Structure formats: C-alpha cells, structure tokens
C-alpha cells in the first residue's frame with residue numbers, strides 16, 4: 017500500500033482520476049451520489065466558477081435535469097450567510113442538498129457574484145475574451161445546454177470578495193483544494209476563471225485540476 021491520498025495539498029500523491037483544466041477553460045464531469053471529488057488550485061490565487069445540475073436515470077444511462085440545479089440563493093438561506101463550513105451542504109432550487117463540503121484547505125469562497133460573461137468584457141472594450149459563463153456552456157453543450165444564458169449563478173471557489181468587494185485579495189495557495197461529496201447524481205461544470213484584468217486571479221490565469229474517483 018502506497019500513499020493513497022488524492023492530489024491535493026503540497027506533497028500529497030495523486031490518486032483517483034485527475035483532469036487538468038487548462039488556464040481559462042472549463043470542464044464538465046458526472047458524479048454519482050456518494051462520490052467524492054476535489055477542485056485543486058495548482059498554482060495559487062486562481063478562482064474556479066462551479067455549477068451543478070441534477071441527473072435522472074433514463075434507459076441505461078441518465079439525462080440532465082436542467083430545472084434542478086445548484087442554487088446559491090437556497091444555499092445562502094440554509095447557511096444563513098455565504099460562508100460554508102466543512103460538513104455543510106450546497107443546495108438546489110428544489111431545496112435538496114446536492115453537495116457536501118467534506119474538506120477545505122482554504123475556507124474562503126464566494127457565493128454572491130455571477131460568472132464573468134461576454135458582455136462584461138466587451139463593455140470594457142475587449143472583444144472575444146473567454147469567460148466563465150461561456151466556458152461552462154461550452155463544456156455543458158454535450159449534455160444539452162444551449163446557451164451561456166442558461167448557466168446558473170455559480171459557487172466561486174477560491175474567490176475572496178467579502179461584502180461584495182471586488183479587490184484582488186486572493187485566497188488560495190498552490191495545492192489548496194476543496195473536496196465535495198455528491199448528495200445526489202449530478203453533472204458538474206467548473207471554469208478556470210479567465211478574468212486576467214486588475215490583478216485578479218493572481219495577475220495570471222493558471223491551470224487547475226479536478227480529481228474524481230477519490231476513495232473516501
């Protein structure tokens with residue numbers, strides 16, 4: 017038996033299935049109830065926008081239920097705030113837990129801001145900039161999503177924006193991670209935030225990792 021800890025903090029060895037999300041891109045992945053997975057900041061100060069939708073059994077597979085999704089409003093209601101602790105849940109708009117936070121080396125995240133979106137960049141005079149909204153729509157396209165306007169309000173992992181402030185405070189260090197347990201079958205979308213203005217994301221957008229198949 018070797019070190020069986022999944023990719024995570026500093027010197028831990030990678031096990032499970034590690035998917036590297038290239039800087040400023042997205043990734044979608046399916047998890048079953050009871051599965052554990054991690055979002056890992058490989059280089060530090062990189063925000064990851066995260067969303068999830070419930071899936072339903074269908075024939076021998078599943079279909080995505082776009083009507084039931086991770087909801088930051090429902091989650092804030094249950095938390096009586098916007099700061100989830102280890103052991104607490106993220107909720108859907110059907111008022112059911114979809115994910116539980118089971119480990120968190122950072123404990124600083126945001127659930128008040130929307131994803132960055134194309135018009136945010138065009139209004140700043142930047143054409144064709146990648147965005148979290150379009151990243152998530154891009155990776156959710158094979159699951160049936162049509163437009164980035166269908167992307168729900170995200171859980172902004174590693175985003176340090178207390179009291180709705182927008183300053184490049186940063187929160188995570190290289191190797192930091194948050195680990196979730198799925199409370200229901202779902203498909204998750206994660207976007208390595210491409211926002212490279214005003215020194216956000218450490219001033220340089222960098223790769224992050226998703227580790228699935230973690231043995232709890």
Ligand SMILES: [Zn+2]
Nearest residue numbers: 132148209210
């Ligand atoms: Zn973004």
